[in-house]
Amino acid sequence: MSDQININKLSESKFLVTVTAEHITTHEVTLDEDFLNKVNTKKFSKEQIIHKSFLFLLSKEPNTSILKKFNIEVISSYFPDFYSCFY
Numbered sequence: 001m002s003d004q005i006n007i008n009k010l011s012e013s014k015f016l017v018t019v020t021a022e023h024i025t026t027h028e029v030t031l032d033e034d035f036l037n038k039v040n041t042k043k044f045s046k047e048q049i050i051h052k053s054f055l056f057l058l059s060k061e062p063n064t065s066i067l068k069k070f071n072i073e074v075i076s077s078y079f080p081d082f083y084s085c086f087y
Contacts, residue, residue: 019063
């Protein structure tokens with residue numbers, strides 16, 4: 001079964017992401033304007049950025065290993081190649 005990613009907008013910068021895999025997990029993700037300016041050339045919506053980020057994370061680790069609450073920028077601290085998923 002492939003992982004299913006569901007994204008719900010909580011505010012302009014906060015999202016609740018539910019990943020359905022062998023185990024269902026939820027994650028509160030913050031997406032700041034600074035990050036948008038770094039990676040977004042206006043071709044991706046915030047939801048698309050989060051979706052791409054979770055696809056990247058799920059290629060590296062199971063959903064049960066993903067932090068429950070984090071700012072999306074922290075991903076690059078664990079995976080330096082993270083930004084490559086936007087280019």
